[in-house]
Amino acid sequence: MKKQKLFMNNNFNIHDEQFIARWMSNELNAEEIKSFESHPDYNIYKKMKNASNQMAFSDFDVDKAYGGLKTKIDDKVINLNPKKSNALWKYVTSGIAAAVLLLLGFFFFQKESTYDLNPGETLAVQLPDNSEILLNGSSKLSFNKESWNENRNIQLDGEAYFKVAKGEKFTVNTTLGKVQVLGTQFTVNNLDDMFIVKCYEGRVGVTSGGTYKEITPGMAIQIKNKHIDSWQFTSKEPSWVSNNISNYRKIPVATVLKALQRQYKVAIEGVEYLSNESIFTGSFPNDNLEEAVKIILGTTNVKYALEGRSKVVILSK
Secondary structure (H helix, E strand, O other), rough: OOOOOEEOOOOOEOOOOOHHHHHHHHOOOHHHHHHHHHOOOOHHHHHHHHHHHHHOOOOOHHHHHHHHHHHHHHHHHOOHHHHHHHHHHOOOOOHHHHHHHHHHHHHHOOEEEEEEEEOOOOEEEEEOOOOOOEEOOOEEEEEEEEOOOOEEEEEEOOOOEEEOOOEEEEEEEOOOOOEEEEEEEEEEEEEEOOOEEEEEEHHHHHHOOOOOOOEEOOOEEEEEOEEEEEEEOOOOHHHHOOOEEEEEEEHHHHHHHHHHHHHHHHHEEHHHOOOOOEEEEEEEEEEOHHHHHHHHHOOOEEEEEEEOOOOOEEEEO
């Protein structure tokens, strides 16, 4: 499960154990309360607090309940941070209320859905609003089912093809930018320092590095360091979906090799021999490593060796 980013305002943040404890004890000031209420996960914490207030504590064995629930969670191989849990447990003075908050927190945050693919894998994912996502190799995706109606945000690292249900809205967030959508089909690809978005249906708004641009069907944009390259295309769906082929336009060869590693579990050595001016435009197959490497490195003046299916060694210029 991905760790949530801290929501900071001035000198405090709402995911700090002390902050949560003070909130449970109604000790926040007006500014802190306002900040907390604007956070996308506020409703989840509010439900947790309301549930804890409704429970009777007289015969509640905190240690036993915590131990039992933790065992169940461990059995489901859900990774949480025990250090943060212990810190919260120790800090809150009203121990039973804090324990209930912690236990309910385990329950609610299991609603977070996270998908982490290996090289060459693809996976179809359905959102709570029936929108569909096809995730490409070595990509990661997460969203919160519990707070979906209040917090329609998706975290993506890698490449995915989205088919959005008619009339539905959400935002796709990446480290390089975000895409806001309404009833459309599009791809998002954050690759190294490249942010690539293609629109197949409807309209999408793309924001990256302070730059905003809307694109419509048949339009693609590629953003690198605030520089935007745009072009038109005619395909009806991504090549990696229809033909199991990866397609790139005006990408440094070193970056294309990282795209290669999304499809093949292969190490690459000697990238320093590649010129920064070596640019790749074309396609390579996702099911034939030898052919893919030949196509990519054939555009350069380097020599290379392929060691089985596990390593590509670039030898020299």
